[in-house]
Amino acid sequence: MTASVRSIARGRTPEVPLSATAAGTASLLLLAAGMAFALYTFPPSWLVVVAISIGLTGVLALAVARYEAAVTLGFLLFAVVKIEPAPTDGIFTVAIAVAAVTGRFDIRRVPFSVGGFLGAFLAVTVLSAVEVIDVAAAARFMTITLYLAVFTIWFTWYLDSEHRARSVVRAYVGSATAFALVASAALFLPVPGGDLLLRYDGTRAAGLFEDPNVFGPFLIPAALIVLEELLQPRLMRSGRLPKVMMFLALSGGVLFSYSRAAWVSYVAGVLVLLVVLALRRGGGRRALVVLLVLMLAGVAAIGVIAVTGSLGFLQERAHFQSYDVERFGAQREGIQLAEQYPFGIGPGQFDVLVTVSTHSTYVRTLSEQGILGLATIVGLVSSALVLAGRNAILGHDTFGIGSAALLAAWVGILINSFVVDTLHWRHLWFVLGLICVGAMRAAGPASDRSGPTPTPPV
Numbered sequence: 001m002t003a004s005v006r007s008i009a010r011g012r013t014p015e016v017p018l019s020a021t022a023a024g025t026a027s028l029l030l031l032a033a034g035m036a037f038a039l040y041t042f043p044p045s046w047l048v049v050v051a052i053s054i055g056l057t058g059v060l061a062l063a064v065a066r067y068e069a070a071v072t073l074g075f076l077l078f079a080v081v082k083i084e085p086a087p088t089d090g091i092f093t094v095a096i097a098v099a100a101v102t103g104r105f106d107i108r109r110v111p112f113s114v115g116g117f118l119g120a121f122l123a124v125t126v127l128s129a130v131e132v133i134d135v136a137a138a139a140r141f142m143t144i145t146l147y148l149a150v151f152t153i154w155f156t157w158y159l160d161s162e163h164r165a166r167s168v169v170r171a172y173v174g175s176a177t178a179f180a181l182v183a184s185a186a187l188f189l190p191v192p193g194g195d196l197l198l199r200y201d202g203t204r205a206a207g208l209f210e211d212p213n214v215f216g217p218f219l220i221p222a223a224l225i226v227l228e229e230l231l232q233p234r235l236m237r238s239g240r241l242p243k244v245m246m247f248l249a250l251s252g253g254v255l256f257s258y259s260r261a262a263w264v265s266y267v268a269g270v271l272v273l274l275v276v277l278a279l280r281r282g283g284g285r286r287a288l289v290v291l292l293v294l295m296l297a298g299v300a301a302i303g304v305i306a307v308t309g310s311l312g313f314l315q316e317r318a319h320f321q322s323y324d325v326e327r328f329g330a331q332r333e334g335i336q337l338a339e340q341y342p343f344g345i346g347p348g349q350f351d352v353l354v355t356v357s358t359h360s361t362y363v364r365t366l367s368e369q370g371i372l373g374l375a376t377i378v379g380l381v382s383s384a385l386v387l388a389g390r391n392a393i394l395g396h397d398t399f400g401i402g403s404a405a406l407l408a409a410w411v412g413i414l415i416n417s418f419v420v421d422t423l424h425w426r427h428l429w430f431v432l433g434l435i436c437v438g439a440m441r442a443a444g445p446a447s448d449r450s451g452p453t454p455t456p457p458v
Contacts, residue, residue: 055087059094068167071095071158075171078426079179079218080208084144088426093147096154109156111387111439114432117380118149121369124376128344128369134352141348148429155433156440165399166235169225172430173236176222177246179207180253183215187256188308203313205256216254216262217416218427221409223250224269228402230293231277231286235400244293251297252304258317261419265412270294272411276392276404327419330356334367344370361417377423381414384432387439398438406435 063070074091081088099105107115125142132138159165179197183205186194199206209215226247229236236243254266270290278287305311333354337345350358350367358364366374388410390396391403398406409431413422422428 056090056094059091060098063094063098067095067098068164071164072167072171075168076175078172078430079175081214081426082208082210084424085147086426089147092151092154095158096150099154099157104157105154106157107153109436109440110153111383111436113383114380114387114436115153117376117383118152121373121376121380122146122149124344124369124373125347128373129346131341131344131349132346133349137348137352138346144424145347148424148426151426152429152433152436155430156436159399159433159437162235162399165401169235169401173222173226173246176219176253177249179215180205180219181249183207184249184252184256187310204258205253207253212257213259213261213420214425216257216259217265217413217420217422217425219250219253219257220262220266220269220412221405221427221431223247223254223266224273224405224408224412225401226250227270227273227290227293228277228405231289232402234397234402244296247293248297248300252301255301256310258313260317261416265416268415269408269412272408273404276407280395326356327359330354330358331360331363334358334360334363337367338370338374341367342370344368344373358421359419361420361422364421364423381410381417384435385410385414388435391435391438391442394442396438396442398434398441401434401438403438406431406438410435 059070059073062073070091074088074095077086077088077091080086085093096105110118122145125145129138129142159168182191182194183197185191186197187202187205191197195202197205197207199210199212204212205215206212207215207218209218226236226243230240230243230247251266254262274287274290277283277290280286305314334350337350337353344366345353345368347368350364358367361377362374365377369376385407388403388407391398392407395403397403413425413428413431416422
């Protein structure tokens with residue numbers, strides 16, 4: 001092994017058991033097989049192939065020479081998901097591959113309950129594939145799901161120190177803040193290239209996401225992390241005023257995505273954060289600071305809405321929309337499909353059989369993976385909720401990333417999942433990974449990777 005490869009985890013490289021390495025390698029091979037099939041089914045142009053090859057070669061060189069820099073680059077591009085696979089997916093796939101081939105992919109860092117339900121969900125997904133009609137759509141959908149599951153497992157291994165947590169949070173929050181600010185400004189100002197950041201005839205901010213209903217929720221975990229950082233600075237060394245400005249920019253991005261589900265999720269997340277902080281020692285003062293910041297955000301939002309004349313559109317978006325009838329109708333069709341196919345119609349097949357998307361993770365899972373799929377996905381998100389709640393109650397942060405913010409973000413995502421299909425949201429799996437790291441760190445000295453592996457919490 002070269003010295004540059006050894007620099008990936010300089011000074012703290014563990015002895016990973018062969019079984020853990022084999023499991024990580026097997027996951028990588030399955031992911032590679034799925035991607036190969038997807039590329040075979042949907043062959044890109046030669047120019048795209050050349051561009052991707054050059055890009056991946058550069059990322060591989062960076063990952064071998066400066067592993068943490070490559071991962072940080074992935075999180076800097078976390079907000080660029082115009083197409084799938086996104087640029088960040090290519091970067092993380094290379095990072096995962098390097099970790100696997102150098103024997104550093106350790107699946108033992110995942111809590112037992114999360115790992116068990118995650119494995120069961122993937123198994124049920126494969127089982128449901130017997131009813132597949134469109135094989136290509138199934139392969140593409142299942143490959144993305146497998147990639148995100150492997151990403152979460154890898155991320156629980158990678159995030160092993162406050163230094164790495166600081167790099168990840170700065171990259172994610174910084175990128176989210178920048179896109180929130182620019183996309184919001186593009187609604188009202190002649191921002192160069194602003195049309196790329198808007199959707200629906202330039203009426204809603206979407207950043208470099210395809211849908212504003214994904215862009216808004218993507219900003220929520222970042223806003224909640226910044227809000228808790230305002231009270232207990234640990235990872236961001238900037239002063240209070242810059243953090244307030246970041247929070248205002250992120251909140252503005254959520255507001256101007258005009259996603260009703262994002263608004264509800266954001267309010268729910270802030271309420272959870274307030275309750276957790278209020279119950280801690282000295283919580284009254286912290287809750288008061290949060291309320292003052294929220295009041296400032298509210299005043300700023302009212303001012304922007306008044307100046308830009310957005311009140312009418314805001315009121316229109318807050319009401320029931322005509323296409324909501326189609327969405328609820330699609331969910332009824334999903335339940336009917338589950339009654340007809342108890343083991344599901346297969347991954348990615350709902351969009352093949354029904355003209356309107358499910359707009360619900362739970363209904364999609366019920367229709368595509370059947371009752372067993374719904375049970376496993378509910379078990380997965382519920383076990384993560386329990387772990388996040390325990391972290392928040394006991395005050396176990398994730399190497400400085402506030403546990404109250406992570407619990408609040410997870411609650412918001414679960415609420416959003418009732419009305420939006422969130423299964424392939426990168427930030428869902430990102431928050432899940434952060435929760436898992438916090439739980440494992442609470443169970444033992446996870447920062448000491450040379451020591452014994454802590455007993456996974458249930």
